[in-house]
Amino acid sequence: MERETRRADVVIAGGGASGLAAAIELGMKAPALSVLVIEKMPEPGRKIRATGSGRCNISNTDAAGFSRIMEFFREIGLVTRTYDNGLVYPYSESAADVATLLTERAASLGVFFACGEELMSVRYMPASLVSDAAPGSKNIFKLESVIRDRDGLRSIVTYASFVILAMGGKAGPTFGTIGDGYRIARNLGHSIVTPVPALTGIECDEWDGGCEPCGITLGGTRSAGVVSLYKDPEEVFSEETRVFGEAGEIQFTKYGLSGICVFNMTRHMRYNRRAGESLDQFLVRLDLFPDGDIAAYIRDRQKGCFADTPAGEILRTVLKEPLADYVIAKADDGPDENGRSLADRQLSSLSDEEVSKIADCVHALTFHPSQIRGWNDAQVTMGGISLDEINEATSESLLVDGLYITGELADRDFRCGGYNLSNAWITGLAAADDIAL
Numbered sequence: 001m002e003r004e005t006r007r008a009d010v011v012i013a014g015g016g017a018s019g020l021a022a023a024i025e026l027g028m029k030a031p032a033l034s035v036l037v038i039e040k041m042p043e044p045g046r047k048i049r050a051t052g053s054g055r056c057n058i059s060n061t062d063a064a065g066f067s068r069i070m071e072f073f074r075e076i077g078l079v080t081r082t083y084d085n086g087l088v089y090p091y092s093e094s095a096a097d098v099a100t101l102l103t104e105r106a107a108s109l110g111v112f113f114a115c116g117e118e119l120m121s122v123r124y125m126p127a128s129l130v131s132d133a134a135p136g137s138k139n140i141f142k143l144e145s146v147i148r149d150r151d152g153l154r155s156i157v158t159y160a161s162f163v164i165l166a167m168g169g170k171a172g173p174t175f176g177t178i179g180d181g182y183r184i185a186r187n188l189g190h191s192i193v194t195p196v197p198a199l200t201g202i203e204c205d206e207w208d209g210g211c212e213p214c215g216i217t218l219g220g221t222r223s224a225g226v227v228s229l230y231k232d233p234e235e236v237f238s239e240e241t242r243v244f245g246e247a248g249e250i251q252f253t254k255y256g257l258s259g260i261c262v263f264n265m266t267r268h269m270r271y272n273r274r275a276g277e278s279l280d281q282f283l284v285r286l287d288l289f290p291d292g293d294i295a296a297y298i299r300d301r302q303k304g305c306f307a308d309t310p311a312g313e314i315l316r317t318v319l320k321e322p323l324a325d326y327v328i329a330k331a332d333d334g335p336d337e338n339g340r341s342l343a344d345r346q347l348s349s350l351s352d353e354e355v356s357k358i359a360d361c362v363h364a365l366t367f368h369p370s371q372i373r374g375w376n377d378a379q380v381t382m383g384g385i386s387l388d389e390i391n392e393a394t395s396e397s398l399l400v401d402g403l404y405i406t407g408e409l410a411d412r413d414f415r416c417g418g419y420n421l422s423n424a425w426i427t428g429l430a431a432a433d434d435i436a437l
């Protein structure tokens with residue numbers, strides 16, 4: 001196989017969010033260093049282009065390192081807008097603009113991009129064994145990468161004094177992240193906390209036949225509400241076992257539940273299959289009327305002008321039609337002596353017990369998760385390179401001098417709202433600042 005050899009002071013493996021931030025920072029702070037970004041996709045920043053549904057929620061006023069991140073974006077000329085809830089976006093609300101700006105800024109600072117090139121392995125030896133090692137470097141790294149093109153496979157060897165592993169996790173594999181960084185880091189002596197998909201939807205047992213629980217299609221319905229997660233290996237699920245609760249827009253999809261509050265919930269659903277644990281220890285409850293007491297609402301209307309109104313119709317005054325129909329079908333024990341369903345019965349005919357049952361279904365609609373959606377749907381990876389082995393302030397490996405680990409590749413994940421990109425920017429900047437010292 002044909003083999004090229006080249007050198008760079010710093011190799012950044014992965015031209016995603018953290019890799020691009022590091023590349024620019026190095027270009028600005030250490031212009032004398034040669035910087036090479038090895039990116040397996042045809043262009044850098046493919047995932048950045050998809051973030052925030054194409055709008056790129058770049059940061060959050062609450063994120064760690066927020067002012068440093070904003071200073072960086074000001075320096076490279078990105079105009080941003082901050083919403084009242086603290087979420088920060090590029091002023092153009094275009095994620096593609098952010099990726100293009102980062103790439104062009106890095107290139108203008110002399111950073112070299114090797115796109116369409118896949119890093120396969122990294123090894124190192126003490127710099128003292130190499131006669132022409134860069135001053136200050138403790139190790140010399142040997143990186144092997146390949147280019148697959150029409151002519152076949154080309155192998156390239158790169159020697160570098162510093163390596164930044166910025167290869168992301170496993171979430172969103174179509175953007176180039178399939179977990180390559182774990183294998184490379186493991187071979188360098190690092191331990192990996194088992195990666196699992198997070199910030200994603202869940203599939204539920206109750207989704208009979210895929211999308212039609214009780215014969216009612218909920219897929220496509222959205223509702224404001226509060227999602228709560230209960231965790232109990234004994235499956236008792238008392239109030240004390242509630243481990244998560246968040247208000248937001250719940251999206252009922254063709255497979256189960258989605259929406260930002262559901263995404264955030266999945267960060268609390270880590271379990272160890274190898275130790276015999278399963279998703280049975282979790283239960284999800286939705287409060288679809290968190291601002292009021294639906295039982296009181298119904299009882300108020302059992303007398304007066306709504307007394308003859310069918311119960312189903314009353315429920316539709318507070319819930320979207322498919323959801324109202326689903327909830328009342330769930331609360332229904334079967335037709336009355338006249339063959340009428342609970343939904344069709346006049347409000348005045350409902351017993352206290354029936355009203356309470358409807359209220360239970362509205363305030364605590366229960367679902368049993370059967371599956372957390374996989375990597376294709378996940379926005380982030382839970383797990384990764386153990387934080388015990390990384391210097392938090394500099395992103396440098398505590399095991400290998402001159403090796404840096406940034407972004408999602410490390411065992412750090414955050415809720416939705418710009419925190420994950422913030423982590424990528426700030427860890428990339430920290431690595432670059434440490435190398436530039």
Ligand SMILES: Cc1cc2nc3c(=O)[nH]c(=O)nc-3n(C[C@H](O)[C@H](O)[C@H](O)COP(=O)(O)OP(=O)(O)OC[C@H]3O[C@@H](n4cnc5c(N)ncnc54)[C@H](O)[C@@H]3O)c2cc1C
Pocket residue numbers: 013014015016017018019038039040041044045046047048050051052053056057058059117118119120166167168169171172175176177178180181378379380406407408409417418419420421422424
């Ligand atoms: C659809 C979607 C939307 C999101 N929206 C937001 C949002 O709005 N706000 C937010 O804060 N977070 C968001 N995130 C999360 C955020 O994008 C990531 O946490 C962040 O991009 C991680 O940055 P990173 O530098 O660690 O890795 P990435 O940005 O994933 O970059 C890693 C790079 O490494 C490259 N690579 C991998 N293996 C190799 C190899 N062997 N050789 C060479 N290159 C390699 C990949 O091709 C990729 O370009 C979103 C994620 C997804 C999937």
